[in-house]
Amino acid sequence: MDYTSHSPVLVSIKRDKMAGIRIYVEVTLAMIKPDAMEKALEIENIILQSGFTILKKRKVHLSPEECSELYAEHSGKMFFPSLTAHMSSGPIIAMMLARNKAISYWKELLGPADSMKAKETHPNSLRAIYGTDKIRNGLHGSECFNTAEKEISLMFPAAILEPFPTDLAAKDFLSKFVNPTLLTGLTELCKEKPVSNPSKINQNKCKIISGPSIHDCLWDAAVLNWLTRLGHKIYSHYTLQYIL
Structure with a gap:
């Protein structure tokens, strides 16, 4: 079986x-x-x-x-x-x-x-x-x-086990696919300068249950730094290994 x-x-x-x-x-x-x-x-x-x-x-x-x-x-x-x-x-x-x-x-x-x-x-x-x-x-x-x-x-002779990629491969994935997307999106946010009143952009009354609130986000480069750190924390928490 x-x-x-x-x-x-x-x-x-x-x-x-x-x-x-x-x-x-x-x-x-x-x-x-x-x-x-x-x-x-x-x-x-x-x-x-x-x-x-x-x-x-x-x-x-x-x-x-x-x-x-x-x-x-x-x-x-x-x-x-x-x-x-x-x-x-x-x-x-x-x-x-x-x-x-x-x-x-x-x-x-x-x-x-x-x-x-x-x-x-x-x-x-x-x-x-x-x-x-x-x-x-x-x-x-x-x-x-x-x-x-x-x-x-x-x-399980048919099972294929590939060696774990290194931390360098994970960082390479983040730098190639995650950081550029974050940088582009957050740059546009800085240019557009969205309204700072959370009630105006939360018409459906959604609640943030974890992480920094909208009040804490200043829509500047600091947000990019926080999200980048968050990406590393998520990676470390789940120990998902990425390789291209």
């Missing part, structure tokens, strides 16, 4: 036929282990309520060999045989999750790897609630971006 969620996450958009703008959202791999499968629906609801989108989902019974490849970094450790035996003991659900800072947020939601420790230090974490011990801890999450890339390629 492999399908795409209908949740509203924008993965990519095109600006026009000549140039494309791709929006990157961080992804990670999550797995519901055999010991927590009976609570799978409950866990998935928690995942969605925590701001994640399930881009891909797959229910599969892994072989011991596949488990060994998945947990290759633990090969040679004392718990490795028990881990691969447990992971291949029954079906699991693998999910490709997306959201702002997906990897770190998913790890935070999971809690410590040892469920016994999680029950003491992070009682509200998923592993504390659905796990039993270090092996039967209910769920799995990728440790870092490189690990997520490897694990997703194993569980």
